Amino acid sequence: MKMLMEGNHAVSWGVMLSRVQVLPVYPITPQTHISEALADFVAEGRLDARYIKVESEHSAMAACIGASTANARAFTATSSQGLALMHEMLHWAAGARLPIVMANVNRAIGSPWNIWNDQSDSMSQRDTGWLQFYAEDNQECLDSIILAYMVSEAVLVPSMVVLDAFILSHTQEAVEIPEAGDVDAILPTLANPNAIDIDVPRAYSPVVAPDNFTEVKYKQYRASEDAIKTIEEAGAKFKDAFGRDYPLVSPYMMDDAKAVLVAAGAVTGTVRKAVDALRREGKKAGMLKIRTFRPFPRDRVREVLQGVPNVGVLDKSVFPGAGGPIAQEVRASLYYSGKSNGGTPRVTGFVGGLGGRDITVSDVAHAFETIMKGKGTDDPIFLGLKK
Amino acid sequence: MSVDKAGVKGTKNGPIVSPLFTPGHLACPGCGGTLALNRVLNVLGKRTVIALPACCFSIITGAFPHMPLNVNLVHTAFETAAALATGLKAGFEMTGRGDVTVMAWAGDGGTFDIGLQALSGAAERNEDIFFFCYDNEAYMNTGNQRSGATPLGSWTTTTPTGETMDKKDIMGIIAAHHIPYAATASIAHLDDLDAKVKKGEEIKGTKFIHILSACPTGWRMPSDMTIKAARLAVKSRVFPLMEIFNGERRVLNYRPEELTHVRDYLGLQGRFSHLTDGEIEEIQRRVDERWKKLVASVDEVRPADDGIEYI
Numbered sequence: 001m002k003m004l005m006e007g008n009h010a011v012s013w014g015v016m017l018s019r020v021q022v023l024p025v026y027p028i029t030p031q032t033h034i035s036e037a038l039a040d041f042v043a044e045g046r047l048d049a050r051y052i053k054v055e056s057e058h059s060a061m062a063a064c065i066g067a068s069t070a071n072a073r074a075f076t077a078t079s080s081q082g083l084a085l086m087h088e089m090l091h092w093a094a095g096a097r098l099p100i101v102m103a104n105v106n107r108a109i110g111s112p113w114n115i116w117n118d119q120s121d122s123m124s125q126r127d128t129g130w131l132q133f134y135a136e137d138n139q140e141c142l143d144s145i146i147l148a149y150m151v152s153e154a155v156l157v158p159s160m161v162v163l164d165a166f167i168l169s170h171t172q173e174a175v176e177i178p179e180a181g182d183v184d185a186i187l188p189t190l191a192n193p194n195a196i197d198i199d200v201p202r203a204y205s206p207v208v209a210p211d212n213f214t215e216v217k218y219k220q221y222r223a224s225e226d227a228i229k230t231i232e233e234a235g236a237k238f239k240d241a242f243g244r245d246y247p248l249v250s251p252y253m254m255d256d257a258k259a260v261l262v263a264a265g266a267v268t269g270t271v272r273k274a275v276d277a278l279r280r281e282g283k284k285a286g287m288l289k290i291r292t293f294r295p296f297p298r299d300r301v302r303e304v305l306q307g308v309p310n311v312g313v314l315d316k317s318v319f320p321g322a323g324g325p326i327a328q329e330v331r332a333s334l335y336y337s338g339k340s341n342g343g344t345p346r347v348t349g350f351v352g353g354l355g356g357r358d359i360t361v362s363d364v365a366h367a368f369e370t371i372m373k374g375k376g377t378d379d380p381i382f383l384g385l386k387k
Numbered sequence: 388m389s390v391d392k393a394g395v396k397g398t399k400n401g402p403i404v405s406p407l408f409t410p411g412h413l414a415c416p417g418c419g420g421t422l423a424l425n426r427v428l429n430v431l432g433k434r435t436v437i438a439l440p441a442c443c444f445s446i447i448t449g450a451f452p453h454m455p456l457n458v459n460l461v462h463t464a465f466e467t468a469a470a471l472a473t474g475l476k477a478g479f480e481m482t483g484r485g486d487v488t489v490m491a492w493a494g495d496g497g498t499f500d501i502g503l504q505a506l507s508g509a510a511e512r513n514e515d516i517f518f519f520c521y522d523n524e525a526y527m528n529t530g531n532q533r534s535g536a537t538p539l540g541s542w543t544t545t546t547p548t549g550e551t552m553d554k555k556d557i558m559g560i561i562a563a564h565h566i567p568y569a570a571t572a573s574i575a576h577l578d579d580l581d582a583k584v585k586k587g588e589e590i591k592g593t594k595f596i597h598i599l600s601a602c603p604t605g606w607r608m609p610s611d612m613t614i615k616a617a618r619l620a621v622k623s624r625v626f627p628l629m630e631i632f633n634g635e636r637r638v639l640n641y642r643p644e645e646l647t648h649v650r651d652y653l654g655l656q657g658r659f660s661h662l663t664d665g666e667i668e669e670i671q672r673r674v675d676e677r678w679k680k681l682v683a684s685v686d687e688v689r690p691a692d693d694g695i696e697y698i
């Protein structure tokens with residue numbers, strides 16, 4: 001069945017189809033439509049879940065942790081300041097190895113106040129131990145929720161599905177809705193080995209002294225790395241069931257590309273348009289879409305960017321003192337590729353779309369021209385910066 | 388009356404020590420909190436899960452792989468006892484195990500201060516959980532810094548000249564949420580504590596029990612003074628034993644026959660040793676004033692479990 005729906009509602013449908021059982025939610029713009037639709041689903045009896053109107057995002061994540069520890073499938077949604085407030089509990093959920101899934105509707109983070117889109121909120125949480133998936137369109141929003149549960153429950157690492165505020169969250173697109181039974185077939189009932197068995201008393205997240213702490217963290221690290229394989233396996237299963245493909249990274253027009261822009265989220269649509277326009281002019285432009293940001297698919301990125309003379313990265317967030325986060329990751333991935341493949345590409349960071357500023361096709365074309373001329377710098381270049 | 392003079396040998400409801408809380412834990416000698424948890428677990432039994440925020444019990448229950456409890460224990464961040472308990476209960480309900488008792492076991496910091504927001508949320512939603520505050524009247528686990536529960540005049544490491552504010556009225560705050568059952572309890576009145584936990588067990592919704600848990604380490608007194616101090620807190624009317632039903636009907640469980648001056652209670656504890664006679668009289672004046680208001684507000688004066696004496 002196809003339905004016209006906004007990205008937020010696509011997320012809610014993904015949650016319903018995943019048969020989530022506990023929904024602790026706290027409203028924040030631009031996430032609220034997710035929670036509202038879920039409230040309706042529960043009220044109408046279409047989703048058998050406990051909907052908990054918690055008093056803060058911090059408590060929302062704490063309640064998700066409780067529910068997941070009791071072996072229930074848990075979900076929450078947030079944005080921006082709310083995600084920042086949850087930060088402590090994100091570490092706690094990941095450290096406890098709980099397969100919680102959350103949607104984060106990307107919104108700028110204060111100060112100053114800004115309710116519009118950029119990716120600084122989720123990027124600030126990149127090191128909390130959560131998997132992060134960036135969606136390009138509303139179909140991907142829905143499908144990613146199901147995929148996230150498949151992956152999280154296999155590797156016992158929580159997942160964040162990330163969608164750009166307003167660009168996806170409030171914009172309607174046609175979305176194919178999977179049949180519930182088909183989803184059940186690839187996402188069976190949760191059986192978390194880290195959940196409470198009431199007859200076997202254990203301490204969950206106890207004090208762990210220096211003689212064991214490293215080992216716990218090593219296992220957590222390994223589980224995240226192993227998720228790369230699990231994401232590919234889940235993607236293959238999903239493709240078999242529904243025909244839609246969700247690889248870790250998607251190269252576009254890259255076979256003979258001389259200049260490639262790396263990007264994540266909805267802006268990849270704009271970059272694709274710019275690549276098409278440049279190709280029509282005979283310029284060899286290409287794009288690498290990053291769907292999985294955590295774990296960062298270093299090997300795949302290295303493989304596809306090998307031999308490309310000029311690489312640019314388009315970040316929708318900037319970390320003062322360090323530049324754009326995706327640019328950092330891409331540079332780090334390429335570090336060892338130098339000798340064997342004819343030189344490490346020069347990587348130039350671009351920062352755009354902050355606080356809801358549009359990124360236009362001509363902005364992107366301008367970025368391409370800069371890297372094609374070999375005019376890259378170590379410092380990020382801010383697109384459309386007013387003088 | 389089965390509580391003996393020292394108040395630690397046993398009660399009519401059975402032994403002090405619960406098979407669910409075993410020896411070998413890491414509490415200071417004489418810790419009132421451990422006595423309280425023993426009693427609570429004795430009543431609630433095996434199908435209980437504890438939500439535990441940062442507090443003395445994060446340490447008392449031992450570093451991995453040691454665990455002195457025979458019930459499941461979920462450690463969590465300081466602010467989250469009530470929110471975690473909410474999620475646990477919802478998770479059990481949604482997976483067909485709604486009979487599991489979920490209780491939060493929080494110190495005064497995790498209740499009066501950093502944990503108050505989540506507690507308020509859970510109470511407002513009337514979550515079907517027990518929330519126990521074992522109140523040792525300061526942040527004892529980090530070395531005795533003042534909390535919202537620290538009483539007027541008390542020395543702590545962050546009130547080196549004595550606390551200048553009155554203890555936060557947590558029962559008043561809780562009562563304002565109109566939860567079905569709220570009570571105070573003391574480790575010197577174990578049958579009363581048992582009766583209150585039992586009463587809570589019968590009630591669906593949020594149960595809040597505030598237990599004054601004398602702490603020899605932080606209160607600066609010998610470890611064999613725990614019960615005596617807790618008993619004197621009740622007898623001097625500093626810590627009244629009471630119940631509040633639905634935020635409205637108030638019951639006073641104990642009315643001392645003769646007045647014990649707060650001097651006897653404060654004098655046991657090093658944390659009050661710097662107080663002048665004038666300051667002690669001021670504390671007495673405030674205690675009297677609060678007691679008068681309390682007695683005027685109660686609907687009934689009776690023991691929590693009829694037939695139990697409290698002196």
Ligand code: SF4
Nearest residue numbers: 415418443527602604
């Ligand atoms: S500091 Fe006080 S409350 Fe904490 S373990 Fe020691 S005696 Fe018990």
